[in-house]
Amino acid sequence: MNARFGREGTMTYAELHAHTNFSLLDGSSSPEAMVEEASRLGLRALAITDHDTLSGIVRFGAAAETAGLQAITGMELTIGNDPYSPTQPGQGVGAISATEWGRSTAPVGDTDQGTSHLTLLAETLTGYRNLCTLLTEAYQCGGRDTPWVPFETLARHATGLIALSGCPQGELGQTLARHGPEVGMMVAARYREAFGKENYFIELHRHGLPGDGARNAGLQEVATRLGLGCVATQNAHYHDASRAQLHHVVTCIRHGTTLAEAGAHLRANDEYRLKSGAEMARLFRDECTRAGSDPRRDPVRTTLAIAERCTFTLHDLVYEFPKPRLPNGESALSFLTRLVEAGKTVFYPDATAEVDARLRHELEIADQLGLSGYLLVFKEIVDWSQSQGILVSMRGSAPASAMLYCMGLCPIDPLEHNLLFERFCSPERREYPDIDLDFPHERREEVIQHIYTKYGRDYAAMVCEVNTYRARSAVRDVAKVLGLSATRAQRLADALDRHDDDPLGRLAREDVHGRLAEILVDLSRQLVDSPRHHSIHVGGMVISAEPLAMVTPIVPARMTGRTVLPWDKDDLTILAEVFDVHLIKMDLLSLGMLSAIGRCFDHVASLTGERLELHGFRYDPRVYDQLCEADTVGLFQVESRAQQSFLPRWRPRNLADVAISVGAIRPGPGAARAGEHIVRRRWGREPVTYPARELIPALRETYGVLLWQEQCIQVAVIAAGYTPGEADQLRRAMSHKRSTEQMEAVCEEMVTRMIDRGYDNETAESIRAMVVGFAGYGFPRAHAYPFAHLALISATLRLRYPEAYYTALLNCQPMGFYAPHTLLWDAHRHGVRVLPVHVNHSAWPSTLEPILPEPVANREPVGAMHHIAIRLGLQEVHGLGPAAREAFEEARATGPFTSIADLVARTRFDRERLECLAEVGALIGLPTGDTTTGSSTDRRATAWLTGELAGFGQGHLPGLADQLVTRPALAPMTDWEEVQAEYRTLGYAPGRHAIAYLRPSLVAQRAFTADSLGKQRHGRLVRAGGLVICRQRPETAGGVLFLTVEDETGLFNAIVQPPVYERLRRVLRGEGLLVLEGPLQLNDGTVHIMVRKAWPLRPETPTGTTRSHTGELVGVRSHDFR
Structure with missing residues (x-):
């Protein structure tokens, strides 16, 4: 049978040049849609070659694996055309200066005369690694927005790669169009020399455009004369013609234009789609005829030969987590064991047999799974952070580990609170468990940079976040492309209700544009969920024992000092589950409350000499009364409206109760009204029931209601006979976004196993419904306890050291549910004095200031804290901005301001900033600087004077205020006007609401x-x-x-x-x-x-x-x- 034909006589073909929507704002179909269409068309293989990125290859590979389609990993790389190549002046082609060559500002998918495109396919693992290295160097060379590599770099990393000459924006295509075949041969010969005759192919396209045939004939002539093979590709930018219009739209978004004005930016037709082998054979009939009997020159048959050579898959990737530094003569396990035993004497001084058994079990699991070195790496990170005075806490499932508790990584005793170790780690999972560390938000970057320094920038990078189009952003961008004004587009986007089942459908029904609205809605629907841009994951970081470019490219982030992988956390999960490649993501998270607690600890230490710590912190028992009264503004995790509704009914009296409160107010449990049932059952207003008697031990704490992920595991273990590890796999399977069929298969197995263990159908179904309704939304119990711990610390600090606590909160904004004005008014209600902003008394942040003692109602003094007030800082004044900080602090460092004129002279604040200060009373009592008026006492007059001073000039001669014209008589501001001014400029009126x-x-x-x-x-x-x-x-x-x-x-x-x-x-x-x-x-x-x-x-x-x-x-x- 002819190798070009399948069993049914249909022409077989492999598409070797295709783009997904990860070619940002150029491709218009998802990797999954491309795979589905390629399978429908009967293609032998599909290569995804997105522009200067490998972001989509994990999703593409997984989809192809499911569909049984060969996935070829590739990329369309931007090459900086060498100014000294044969295409330069004196050698046949004209003028591209070295400066122009290195300055590509073309959007993705386009080129300028200084760059070109080259299609690269990974033939082997070596080729894939070279692909990653090339892309890493491209971003180092051209920057985040315009990556490119010089030809010399390309040539150094050509091994294991198959190169196609590219689309018309390739160097060969551009050269032929401008200078003809003779110069084109020189370009092709250079690539042939770099890649080798067997690994460089001339790429042909046919899209129904004038000149396609002539261009292909010229390319084939070059191939014949150089002995190169030819290959037919579609340069597909969407899976079928239905996405062509969306391709036009994203092209317009990329160029910042409208469909009416896009002109030549748009492709001429809808032929840039995937096509079957039969279609390609018809299209390239002339090219195949010219090839004669030479199979390398047959552009359709060649695709199959290349596909057969491309053996690399993501299964081939190799990753190794770094090894920790160990004392001489120690293994990772022996050192870990020694640290745990040392910690046991501190945290369990009277260790019971239960403690010993638990630690022994955990160490055995760590040894069995090879986790000892992994845990020691985290220990080093925590130790270094604490040595720098950086608070560290932990969330997720890791607080369930007694090993980590003994090593000082978490302040919660997992044995005391019965936290399930298997939720953190189990042999069945055969993977590294997640450890999520929390740091103060303003100091986390120090930790991240420490890791970069310790392991090297080639060995560490952040995980990316793929930001996708949502309904509002899609409508806004598509509306502008359709010619609507930016104002109208924004208004349409703002009108969408995210809670509507079909917000776009509602827009189509309500908008007055008729047919235009239908087009807008249709295109917006297509655009939703398409990648829009990449950003940095909130805290995920990958470190490697080998350079990361052996596994993935490294891309510079917009944030200075950061680099990112092109894959997000979901990609890492797919790599592990589908390809058995486990890139270990460390979550280094920032927590605003840790910042506030740390600053409050510092205030308390400076005022009382007492150094508070997260570990061993003792809660004030009076805080439970405040929680029961919903007095929780500014407290961690318990300040929301939902918590304020739940807490008085729940009436917490200990850490476990607060942990339940934290866990109950979550999307999953909340949707199931778990909190409502728990409250009613606790106080006897609803009977406590269990699906089966065997589940009572697992559900007793929460009165028969499923609240914790650990309970989900325990229910599956008890009722369905799962091992703890299998049960956690079940929970994870249910929590992922799966098809209806996949979910039914997962649940069917659980029901079958319960019935096999003697449960009747009704009970088995009720248990299944309980687990499925919960999975993926609730907290791990181990996660809730550290959060509850921080909640009670915040409550104790607010109760005992309110001035210090509220000052810390102010200086950590934005965070939490409430704006500064609400926090400050809450402070006022708790007896805290708040002093107004003043240029001679305030620092830039808010500070604590000694005051004369005054009796405070409903307040017990705590040492020196009784004589302290909050002095608002200048950072609270809207309109100053961070740029004013340096000028203010530099001016104040030389002494107080002696007058308003002195303030103007030393800070050089402009009129707007000075008027802001005057409006909030920050200049009251400051001499005006002239010899006639004395001190400023009224805000309106002061604002007028500062405006005149700022506008008079920057010479600031002595007696400047005297040189001004006579000031008009201005009516003093009323109290209400002052309040308005303060709310407008400060967001709060100290002492007045x-x-x-x-x-x-x-x-x-x-x-x-x-x-x-x-x-x-x-x-x-x-x-x-x-x-x-x-x-x-x-x-x-x-x-x-x-x-x-x-x-x-x-x-x-x-x-x-x-x-x-x-x-x-x-x-x-x-x-x-x-x-x-x-x-x-x-x-x-x-x-x-x-x-x-x-x-x-x-x-x-x-x-x-x-x-x-x-x-x-x-x-x-x-x-x-x-």
């Missing part, structure tokens, strides 16, 4: 204060108003909107059901000051207004003013969460 000034209007509307709502009757129709500080519409809440509103007495929460939200959407989303009306819901200490009506809070005349300026009040914006 804006809603207090609007209270007469609220009283006139019969509105209650926040602190009085809890005293009203359940179900009563009430009104309340204030400043909206938080909006939440979580996906698991079925479209319900939750509001948190602040007035001068506290916070209250409101619930808006979907029909009411639809009716009041505009006011609820667009107004910062609201009055809400609805029946009051009281439930075990929680208070909500079930909103029926809402309107803006716009009083006619606030107290103390002659006119209303409330529209200018809110320089404060709500924190909106999903």
Whole structure:
């Protein structure tokens, strides 16, 4: 049978040049779609050759593995044309200067005259490694946005690669078009010399364009004269013609133009798709005829020969985690054992047989899985961090390890809290367990750079994050391509509701553009989920014993000092599960609360001499009362609206209770109303039931409700007879995004095993439903305990050292649920004095400042902390910006400012910055600098003076203020105007709340204060108003909107059901000051207004003013969460 034909007589063919949507804003089909279409067409193999990236090869390889299609790894690499090559002046071709050659600014998929494209295929593992090395060097040479390599670098790394001459943007194609076959032969000969005659092929295309035949004839002539083979490719940019229009759209996005104006940027037709062997045989009939009997010159048959040679697959990759440094004569296991035994004497001074057995078991598993060196590497990272004064905590499943506890890596005792080691590590998983470390957000970079330094930049890189198009970004970009204005495009995007089942469909129904709306929606749907750009993963880092370029390219990140892999965390999972290649991702995460706790520890140490530590921290027992009262603003993990609703009903009294609170407010358990059932069962309002008696030990702690991932494992072990490792594999399988068929297969096995163990169908199905409904959403129990630990530390610090705690929170913003104004007003409610910003008393950050002692109600003094206040820093002033910090600190270093004129002269602040300072009262009491007025006492007059000083000139002669014209008589600012100015410029008015000034209007509307709502009757129709500080519409809440509103007495929460939200959407989303009306819901200490009506809070005349300026009040914006 002819080798070119399959069993049914259809022409066989391998596509060796194809792009996916990982050729960012050029390819328009996913790797999976390309594989599916290639399989449908009966292609022998498919090569993905994305522009200057290997980002899509893992997904491509996995899809091909499933489809039974040969996957060829390749890339279209950008080459910097050598200015001294035969194509230069004096050698036949004209002018590309060396400067132009190295300056490629063309977008992906295009070239300028200084660069060209070359299609490269990995024939062997060596070739793949050279591909990675070339791409790594391309980014080093050309930078993140314009990678390219010089020809000499290409030639040095040609082994194991098959090169195709490329598309018309290839050097050969460009040269032939401009200078003819003679010069083209010189170019091709150079590539032949670099790759060898058997590894360099002339690439032919046919896309139904004028000149295709003549170009191919010229290319074939070059091939014949040089004895080179020819290959037919499609240079496919989408899987079928249905994606051609999207290809036009992404091309326009890339070029920043519209379809109407794109012109020659767009491809001329929809022929850049995958085609069958029969189609390719027809297209290239003339080229095949010219080839005669020479198989190397038959462009279709050659594709099969090349595919057969390309034996590399991702299964061939080899990766090794670095080995730790060990003391002389020690193995990794012996050193680990010695460290664990030493830690046992500290953390378990009276170790029981249970402790010894647990540690012995864990060390045996570590030895069995070869984890000793891995754990020691983490130990070194933690030890180094602590030696630098950097706090370290841990999350995820790793706190379940008693070994790690004994080595000081985690502050939670896993035996005391019955944490399941198998959730962290088990023999059945045969992989390195995840260890997630938390660091203060401002110091994590020190740890990352330490790792780069220790292991070398060729051996370490961050994991990338693939940012994809979502409905809003797709609509915005597609609308602009269709010719809508940027304003209109943004308005359409903003109108989409992420909670709508089909937001794009709704847009099509509601938009007035008719047919244009249909086109917009259709193209946007196609664009959704396409890669948009790459960024750095939140904390994932890979280190290797060998240079990473042996496995993956290394790409420079936009962040200085960082490099990234082209693969994201899901790719690493696929590599492990499909290809058995385990790149170890260390998660080095930043936690804002650790920053705040660390700073608070520093404040406490400087004021009291007491050095607090995460390990062994003792909670103040009074914090549980505060939690039960939902007094949690500014506390870690328990400050949200959902927590404030749950805690008074749950009534936590210990660490385990707080851990359950942390675990209950999660998407999975929340969606299943786990928290509600646990509360009701705890207090006898609902019977405690279990699916089977055998599951009582696993579910007793949570009253028969599945809350923890460990419980998921235990249920599978007890009910279905899984080993702990098998059960964790089940949990992971259920948590991944799988097809319906895959999920049914996973669940069917579980049900079968339960029935085989004697469970009836009804019980087996109820257990299956419990596990499936939960999997993938809940916390590991081991994760919740360290978070609960930090929650109780934050609560204790706030209770005992409130000034230090709130100061630390301010200096760590943004973080948490609440903006600084809410935190500061909460501090005020807790008896903390807050001093205003002042240029001579404030530093750039907020600080602690001694004050005269004053009795504080409801507050027990703690040593020196009783005589301390918070002095707001200049960083709190909106409009100054970080650039002003250096100028301010340099000026203040020489002494206090003696006058406003002195301030202007030494800081050189512009008018806007000076007026901001004047508006918030930061210049009050500062002499004006003239000889007639004395000190500044009124903000309006001071603002006028600073504006005049700033505008007078930068010479700043002595007596500058005296040289100004006579100042006009200006009316002093009223209290309300000062409050408005402070909210607008500072976000907060120290000691004053804006809603207090609007209270007469609220009283006139019969509105209650926040602190009085809890005293009203359940179900009563009430009104309340204030400043909206938080909006939440979580996906698991079925479209319900939750509001948190602040007035001068506290916070209250409101619930808006979907029909009411639809009716009041505009006011609820667009107004910062609201009055809400609805029946009051009281439930075990929680208070909500079930909103029926809402309107803006716009009083006619606030107290103390002659006119209303409330529209200018809110320089404060709500924190909106999903």
